[in-house]
Amino acid sequence: MLDLTISNRVAWITLSRPPVNALNDHLIAQFHALLDQLDLRDDWGVLAIVSNQKVFCAGADLAQIEECINTPEGADRMVEIITQFQRLFLRIETMNATTIAVISGAALGGGLELALACDLRMAANEAKLGLPEASLGVIPGAGGTQRLTQLCGKGTASRLILSAEIINGQVAQQLGLVQWSVPRSELELQSRELTERLAQLDRSASEFSKKCIAAANSPDINGFTLEIESTRTLYKRSTTRERIGAFLKKSKK
Numbered sequence: 001m002l003d004l005t006i007s008n009r010v011a012w013i014t015l016s017r018p019p020v021n022a023l024n025d026h027l028i029a030q031f032h033a034l035l036d037q038l039d040l041r042d043d044w045g046v047l048a049i050v051s052n053q054k055v056f057c058a059g060a061d062l063a064q065i066e067e068c069i070n071t072p073e074g075a076d077r078m079v080e081i082i083t084q085f086q087r088l089f090l091r092i093e094t095m096n097a098t099t100i101a102v103i104s105g106a107a108l109g110g111g112l113e114l115a116l117a118c119d120l121r122m123a124a125n126e127a128k129l130g131l132p133e134a135s136l137g138v139i140p141g142a143g144g145t146q147r148l149t150q151l152c153g154k155g156t157a158s159r160l161i162l163s164a165e166i167i168n169g170q171v172a173q174q175l176g177l178v179q180w181s182v183p184r185s186e187l188e189l190q191s192r193e194l195t196e197r198l199a200q201l202d203r204s205a206s207e208f209s210k211k212c213i214a215a216a217n218s219p220d221i222n223g224f225t226l227e228i229e230s231t232r233t234l235y236k237r238s239t240t241r242e243r244i245g246a247f248l249k250k251s252k253k
Contacts, residue, residue: 001027003052004034009199010192011044015051020058023110028084035091045199045206047095048191049118050102056127057111060085085110085142089117093147096207098198102191103127103169104184113140116147119210121177122191123169124184129177130166150217152176202243205234 001017013034015021038044051057064081068074092099092114101107101115103123108130115121115129123129131140131148139145140161149157156175159165173181182190198206208230215223234240 002030002034004037006041006044008196009043009045010195011038011047013047013049015049015053015057018053020055020106021051021053021111022058022061022063023085023114024061024064025081025084028088031088032091035095045097045201045203046195047092047097047099047118048102048195049092049099049114050191051104053105055105055111056101056103056107057114058106059109059111059113082141085113089113089143092117096210097203098201098206098210100191100195100198102187103129103178104187108166109133109140109144110142113142113144113147116151117143120179122180122182122187122194123172123178124187125169125181126184127169127172128166129169129172130164131161132164132166134162135164148177202239204237204239208234 001015003012003014003016005012005014013031017027021027038047060081065078068077068081071077098120099118100120100122101118103115103121104127105124106128107115107123108128109132112129112131131144133140133144140148145157145161148160152160152175156177160167160175160177167175167177169178169181172178180190180194212223212226212230215221215226
């Protein structure tokens with residue numbers, strides 16, 4: 001259901017569960033297992049999540065949902081499933097490396113919530129993105145209401161969630177939902193060029209930058225103080241001094 005490859009310091013996790021990469025218990029467990037593997041390796045600096053199906057991810061497994069609603073304890077079981085989604089997405093969000101979702105096709109419901117857990121998103125112009133849960137009488141409860149609001153603001157989040165609107169990649173970029181939107185024919189090349197460029201950046205700098213960016217939305221953390229603390233830590237590293245020294249040497253030529 002998932003494949004892991006590492007090339008040029010980019011770890012690629014490919015969603016491969018035909019036909020729509022539906023999220024279920026087994027896929028979630030395998031995702032955690034692959035992340036466990038990455039935790040033990042130091043030969044990568046960027047995580048990219050992609051799909052080899054026509055869609056990126058269509059969300060929760062409909063068979064699993066049907067099984068739940070047909071049992072007396074269905075509501076509790078669905079809460080358990082959504083909680084599993086939240087845990088995985090939080091783990092992705094808080095990874096100490098840059099993460100990017102490459103959205104080639106539809107990213108709906110839990111599929112979009114997976115993409116929202118990443119730091120960056122690149123979508124095909126033709127891709128369809130949305131949180132249609134309201135049309136089913138539920139909410140995007142795997143982090144969708146929170147991350148979309150933090151990312152795009154209350155107005156855009158209200159528009160997409162309350163109307164269950166489905167948008168394409170170009171509109172998603174206009175609304176700030178994705179950072180890049182490109183023709184599908186160019187998506188693979190441009191995503192590889194971007195991820196390989198990101199992978200050349202210092203991973204520790206990316207890690208501390210992520211923490212400082214997260215602090216901007218936290219009332220409990222002083223982001224300015226965290227910037228100073230992070231700067232002190234990074235400047236003490238030999239690799240930082242080496243990078244700065246190489247830059248200064250090059251700039252004098």
